[in-house]
Amino acid sequence: MSEQLENEEIEEEIIELVDDDGNVIKFKLLDVTEYKGQKYTLLLAAEPSEEIAEDEVVIFRLNEQDEVLEPIEDENLLEEVFEFYQQEADAEDYDGEEN
Numbered sequence: 001m002s003e004q005l006e007n008e009e010i011e012e013e014i015i016e017l018v019d020d021d022g023n024v025i026k027f028k029l030l031d032v033t034e035y036k037g038q039k040y041t042l043l044l045a046a047e048p049s050e051e052i053a054e055d056e057v058v059i060f061r062l063n064e065q066d067e068v069l070e071p072i073e074d075e076n077l078l079e080e081v082f083e084f085y086q087q088e089a090d091a092e093d094y095d096g097e098e099n
Contacts, residue, residue, distance in 0.1 A: 033085045
């Protein structure tokens with residue numbers, strides 16, 4: 001029974017987005033992080049694609065009011081959010097280590 005629950009949890013982490021051409025692209029939810037008062041989703045491609053590398057992180061602004069993911073055009077902001085996420089993840093890993 002626990003395996004079934006784990007599979008359902010994994011399925012819930014798949015997000016389907018539609019690109020400008022109407023193609024459905026499936027992503028795995030890596031994490032949600034808050035940066036400068038805004039929430040951002042970090043996604044990984046769930047299936048191989050010509051447009052998105054398997055290990056490429058795709059970041060969207062999370063608009064909780066309208067419950068939509070908004071694309072980010074500002075390359076500098078994308079880099080800032082990703083660097084912030086990496087620092088937070090590294091800090092969590094460090095805190096979780098036993099001495």
